Amino acid sequence: MRSHRNKFINLASCGLVVVAALLCTGIGTVARAETTLRVGKANDIAFTFLPLDVGMHEHLFQKNGIKVQPIVFGGTAKIHQAMVAGSIDVALAAGTDIPYLIKGAPEIGVGAIAVTPALFGIVVGYHSPIHSLADLKHKKIGVSTVGSLTQWIALQVIKKEHWQPKDLTLVYTGGRAAAEIAALKTHEINAIVSASALGWNLELHKAGRLLLPVSDFIGPFLLNVIYVSDHLAQHDPQAVRNFLKGWYESIAFMASHKAQTVAIAHQVTHFATAVQDKQYDAVMPSMSRDGTFPAAATAAVAKSFVELHLLPKEPDMSKYLTTRFLPRK
DSSP states (O other), X not given: OHHHHHHHHHHHHHHXXXXXXXXXXXXXXXXXXXXXXXXEESOSSOGGGHHHHHHHXXXXXXXXXXXXXXXXXXXXXXXXXXXXXXXXXXXXXXXXXXXXXXXXXXXXXXEEEESSOTTEEEEEOTTOSOOSGGGGTTEEEEESSTTOHHHHHHHHHHHHHTOOGGXXXXXXXXXXXXXXXXXXXXXXXXXXXXEHHHHHHHHHTTSOEEEEEGGGTOOSOOOEEEEEEHHHHHHOHHHHHHHHHHHHHHHHHHHHOHHHHHHXXXXXXXXXXXXXXXXXXXXXXXXXXXXXXXXXXXXXXXHHHHHTTSOSSOOOXXXXXXXXXXXXX
């Protein structure tokens, strides 16, 4: 009887060792539960938001224990309304959105996405007589929403050309590519502030063209930021860290895998592969590799709040941006 009991104990002990080994190696049936995060994108065509799609495609968020539930919004106002309503946990949006935080939106910026405006350009009709910024005088230009990054870019055109505000009429299109293209085709607007890739893609179909990239007249700028809800930051800081780890691993993958990145970009935006190839070369250098907030880029976006008449003076940005969740080197 004792012999049988000892055999049973030995077998049980071996079983525990095997289970423990399986759990440690991740082979067992019991796996760490993933944290689902609802992640909003301000639009569906920005290359600077592509790391979300790349990370999902390459399972880089999943590897870090995060399951992404992506949601696309039309413009930045809607994405921050969703944050206020508790409908999303993470927002991929513009640096110029920080006034929403200052005015009470329950969120905080936790990582830089892009630190120059290389993504954006001025797009006009294919047969448009507009061939320079000067030709935009007294014309109508499409921007996404009031107080948006695209509105600020339009204001920089006015500033560069030494015009009066009335010399350029702003038309608010909502930030959806389809609406922007329709407005351009029907001549409701003469130009759009949008992704340069939109202009390159329209040119293939002789429906539009890129007038010029805005990086021709705008320097360092905190273009896009990753925001998380205060609730998530306070109650599940590890989820924030894991998401950011997956994000910056996705950018590292993009930097070393151009062909795969271009293919994924084509699937997401439906822009031609040749267009995405060109966009990759133009935009990838602007993408932050570590999420920190460069001083010059941060100062430029702080100044934009005054220029957009969103705030009476430049804010203390350290109250609304933090690096404490970023991956450690």
